Amino acid sequence: MLTLNAPVHASHPDLPMTFSRRRTRPVVVGNVTIGGEHPVVVQSMINEDTLDVAGSVRAIQRLHRIGCEIVRVTVPSLAHAHALADIRQKLQQQYLDVPLVADVHHNGMKIALEVAKHVHKVRINPGLYVFEKPKDNRTEYTQAEFDEIAAKIQATLAPLVISLREQGKAMRIGVNHGSLSERMLFTYGDTPEGMVESALEFIRICESLDFRNIVISLKASRVSVMLAANRLMVKRMDELGMNYPLHLGVTEAGDGEYGRIKSTTGIGTLLAEGIGDTIRVSLTEAPEKEIPVCYSILQALGLRRTMVEYVACPSCGRTLFNLEEVLHKVRSATSHLTGLNIAVMGCIVNGPGEMADADYGYVGKTPGSISLYRGKAEIKRVPEQEGVAELIKLIKSDGRWVEPQV
Structure with a gap:
């Protein structure tokens, strides 16, 4: 059965993640x-x-x-x-x-x-x-x-x-x-x-x-x-x-x-x-x-957290890898998790700024390599073909990974 979390709360006072709900009787x-x-x-x-x-x-x-x-x-x-x-x-x-x-x-x-x-x-x-x-x-x-x-x-x-x-x-x-x-x-x-x-x-x-x-x-x-x-x-x-x-x-x-x-x-x-x-x-x-x-x-709307929230840029001429394909791979590997924000960004220009609220980031910085972020901090740079596997390792090292149900 699906596990449901409480409403999402703001991680920063200037960035509210919930809407003020009308108070009703239970x-x-x-x-x-x-x-x-x-x-x-x-x-x-x-x-x-x-x-x-x-x-x-x-x-x-x-x-x-x-x-x-x-x-x-x-x-x-x-x-x-x-x-x-x-x-x-x-x-x-x-x-x-x-x-x-x-x-x-x-x-x-x-x-x-x-x-x-x-x-x-x-x-x-x-x-x-x-x-x-x-x-x-x-x-x-x-x-x-x-x-x-x-x-x-x-x-x-x-x-x-x-x-x-x-x-x-x-x-x-x-x-x-x-x-x-x-x-x-x-x-x-x-x-x-x-x-x-x-x-x-x-x-x-x-x-x-x-x-x-x-x-x-x-x-x-x-x-x-x-x-x-x-x-x-x-x-x-x-x-x-x-x-x-x-x-x-x-x-x-x-x-x-x-x-x-x-x-x-x-x-x-x-x-x-x-x-x-x-x-x-x-x-x-x-x-x-x-x-x-x-x-x-x-x-x-930030009212329930029941799945991973993916942040991904729309792709442009600066993108250093096939963004649609990589997003699909990241989603396939992590979609069973609950309550994480994962960003997949195609280049360094907007990447770190646009994914500032993400728990983890997957960013194309240079051709052939991927930079992995925890929050705003860059953790490591890995070969592109190892990017998804290394992202999983990073999530596991933080104790936020669960194995998918078969």
Whole structure:
């Protein structure tokens, strides 16, 4: 299983390595805590049918072993809720009690009440939990209609809230831009305001029942909407004295390079503003492909250290060796390590200055030879063909080497 480090701290007071995060209340999900001063938590979701107990157990284990800290499972029926009880039992017997989230939709009170017995957190969608049948010819919403639906939501949500409160479990109020209720669409339009008000309506019910073990998400497939909704949610929570943690994600981001860029743009932008306590990258690919993207976002922002940070110049006419080839060799030899900064620089002009924050440097100073650095100090000069092996020796001599797992 991947070993996770605490957030990165500045090595120099003038060079901060972390962003100031918005202070949120800690929410416990199994053996993981979201919010507070805890590191940003990584999540994903299996795509197996929950009725396939053995397949679901294997899928959850695969995700957890590569660093997914909370795993979501879809629960569209009572049969799926019962299957999830078996899934958790088998995980406890065969592996670990992995923090599990049940995803409940469409008039889901009975399902939610059952599955709440078996998981650590229940995710509900306010736009679907109490389904409002749209009227094509509607011209207004009367106060009586509002009150009637509000009473129905209260009656339907309260039993779940009480169950989670009594068990010490958590809820995610997960609003999706594409599934707002008719009331919210009619009142606010298809807007971030409607998303925020939808979440606040459910939060207020939870608070009226003295339940605050809540995580909020406001997701959209358009990055601009996702950013606006989360920023507005923070503003409204600050005004109302709320400090619930936020789950970030660009829903239905797609696949490949563009799906990763969309997710990184949305998630990374908010994290850089101090917003966000847990993330999921939603790709139309195997769930295992989501986890490296999450950790790359967090590492790039200095919020988690789970791999080597490589600093490498783009190469130019001064470069004294095949930089792309050498970087590949260095990465292949050291990528299993955790928490190191390694610089690979093509020449002496920018090398020592640009890699000042690196733990180790590999610099082309003269044709055919490599200068190895520890921090800012040059340690030795070796023949180019021995550069990678000598770098490994240097890391070993400092006691920072671990053998790669076979």
